[in-house]
Amino acid sequence: MTTPAPSPGTECPASPAVGEAALRHILVVDDSRMQRRIVAAMLSRLGYRVSEAGTGEEALALCRTDAPDLVLSDWMMPRMDGLDFCRRFRALDRASYGYFILLTSKSDKADVAAGLDAGADDFLTKPVDPAELRARIAAGARILRMERELSEKNRLISETLDELQALYGALDRDLMQAREIQQALIPETSLTFGRARVSFLLKPCGHVGGDLVGAFSPGHGALGVYGIDVSGHGITSALMTARVSGYLSREFMEQNVAMEQRFDRFFALRPPEQVADLLNRRLAAERGADQYFTMVYATADVRTGRVRMVQAGHPHPLLLRADGCAEFLGQGGLPVGLFSDARFDRIETRMFPGDRLLVYSDGFTECRMPDGSMLGEDGLVRLAAKVQPSASGREFLDDLYWHLGNEACPAAGADDDISAVLLEYGV
Numbered sequence: 001m002t003t004p005a006p007s008p009g010t011e012c013p014a015s016p017a018v019g020e021a022a023l024r025h026i027l028v029v030d031d032s033r034m035q036r037r038i039v040a041a042m043l044s045r046l047g048y049r050v051s052e053a054g055t056g057e058e059a060l061a062l063c064r065t066d067a068p069d070l071v072l073s074d075w076m077m078p079r080m081d082g083l084d085f086c087r088r089f090r091a092l093d094r095a096s097y098g099y100f101i102l103l104t105s106k107s108d109k110a111d112v113a114a115g116l117d118a119g120a121d122d123f124l125t126k127p128v129d130p131a132e133l134r135a136r137i138a139a140g141a142r143i144l145r146m147e148r149e150l151s152e153k154n155r156l157i158s159e160t161l162d163e164l165q166a167l168y169g170a171l172d173r174d175l176m177q178a179r180e181i182q183q184a185l186i187p188e189t190s191l192t193f194g195r196a197r198v199s200f201l202l203k204p205c206g207h208v209g210g211d212l213v214g215a216f217s218p219g220h221g222a223l224g225v226y227g228i229d230v231s232g233h234g235i236t237s238a239l240m241t242a243r244v245s246g247y248l249s250r251e252f253m254e255q256n257v258a259m260e261q262r263f264d265r266f267f268a269l270r271p272p273e274q275v276a277d278l279l280n281r282r283l284a285a286e287r288g289a290d291q292y293f294t295m296v297y298a299t300a301d302v303r304t305g306r307v308r309m310v311q312a313g314h315p316h317p318l319l320l321r322a323d324g325c326a327e328f329l330g331q332g333g334l335p336v337g338l339f340s341d342a343r344f345d346r347i348e349t350r351m352f353p354g355d356r357l358l359v360y361s362d363g364f365t366e367c368r369m370p371d372g373s374m375l376g377e378d379g380l381v382r383l384a385a386k387v388q389p390s391a392s393g394r395e396f397l398d399d400l401y402w403h404l405g406n407e408a409c410p411a412a413g414a415d416d417d418i419s420a421v422l423l424e425y426g427v
Contacts, residue, residue, distance in 0.1 A: 023070055023099075023137070026050050026072060027062060027073075028051070028052050028072045029054075030054070030077070037052075039103075039133070042128070042134075046137065051068060055079065056080030056081070056088070059073070059085060060089070063098075070101065070137070070144070071101065072101050073101070073102060073103060082104070083114060086102070086119045089119070099121050101123065101124050104124075104125070104126065105125065122140065188200075190394050193217045193302055194223075194302040195303070196302040197423075197427045198421060200419075200422075201419060202417075203419065209419075210232060210234075210240065210293075211361050212229075212230070214226055214248060216248065216249070216259075221302045221303040222299065222301060222302075223299065223301075226296065226297040226421070227361060228295045228314075229294045230244070231291050233416075247282065257278045257279060258275045271299075272298060272308050272344075273345060273346045276312050276344035277343075279295075280344075284340040291337065292337035293336050294312055295314050295335075296309060296310070296312070296314040297312075298310075300351070308347070309330070310333070310345070310346060311329070311333045312344055315360060316328035316329055316330045316377065317330060317358065318357070319351070319356075320355065320358060321352075322355055326384070331345070333345065352425065354426055355426070356396075357422070358384070358423075359422075360420040361419045368409055368415070383408055387400055392424060404418075
């Protein structure tokens with residue numbers, strides 16, 4: 001007993017052999033009703049939902065209301081032939097790709113080229129052979145399946161990118177706020193303490209950075225200044241700078257490890273090497289503090305010009321004398337927080353009226369010049385000599401940074417944070 005073929009347009013279960021999820025609906029277009037019925041019956045037995053149209057105009061109308069996954073269209077039809085129909089089919093606004101097979105008896109290369117130019121994907125010779133039809137449909141199903149899979153992957157990628165963009169936007173806003181908070185750690189760009197003036201420069205390479213500069217004074221002509229560079233970059237380093245800034249607070253002297261209270265009446269500065277040791281032991285005792293930082297911390301007596309300092313792995317401070325001489329101070333030393341038993345040695349010098357002490361991060365000396373070499377200490381001295389002689393305070397630092405970025409290292413600040421503290425004596 002033969003099972004009758006389903007009527008056109010009837011939903012049928014997909015054949016396991018060729019029925020693909022991407023190919024369910026096929027439109028057969030032919031001005032010959034008999035030819036349409038023959039091809040439609042073959043496709044129905046393969047498990048596809050089949051629609052029929054006798055003209056190109058009728059087929060276009062069906063495509064707009066019930067878009068097929070694949071079209072089988074005769075080439076030779078009155079009014080609108082298969083090529084014109086194919087061109088208009090390609091011009092339709094579709095959510096997905098539609099596979100197009102031309103039914104033709106033409107085999108000339110020029111005809112094949114014309115069909116491909118019109119947008120056809122494949123050709124099927126009339127009269128239609130069932131085995132060849134099955135093979136062509138299976139090939140189209142594979143193409144459509146790959147196209148659908150690619151479209152789905154692109155959709156997922158697009159959605160993921162949108163989510164990432166939203167997350168990036170939120171993170172960017174948080175980082176901008178964090179930058180403002182970090183900049184607020186040094187609200188003034190310049191401070192005056194008696195005969196001394198301290199100025200600051202802080203230029204993170206990203207939204208936030210790992211450099212920290214500051215100064216404080218308990219009064220009585222004593223002054224403490226520091227420059228710090230936390231290992232690494234970004235958020236983790238910025239969190240460490242926020243923690244360290246609390247240890248060296250200018251507003252809350254009782255929390256400042258560089259201060260000690262005497263006779264329950266006033267605060268005094270601890271020796272620099274003792275401050276470095278306290279910070280080193282505190283970082284070693286804290287959980288999660290697996291970072292370290294380099295530091296120059298100096299105390300100055302603004303009445304006599306006597307300066308005591310400790311260099312903990314930070315670049316050598318540069319002493320610019322009023323007579324134009326320049327000298328680097330210190331022997332290097334170990335960073336704070338790297339070794340629990342590290343020792344820190346004191347350095348002593350004296351400043352005279354007109355002298356300047358520049359504490360800077362390695363963002364200056366390790367800045368890459370156009371030839372690939374680093375600026376270095378000699379380059380920093382040359383750079384400082386280019387600053388206008390009349391420039392002082394923050395103007396001196398801004399001018400120094402300008403020369404760094406515009407003359408010595410065009411990409412200044414791109415790879416590392418840049419910071420500096422300028423102590424001027426006898427202002």
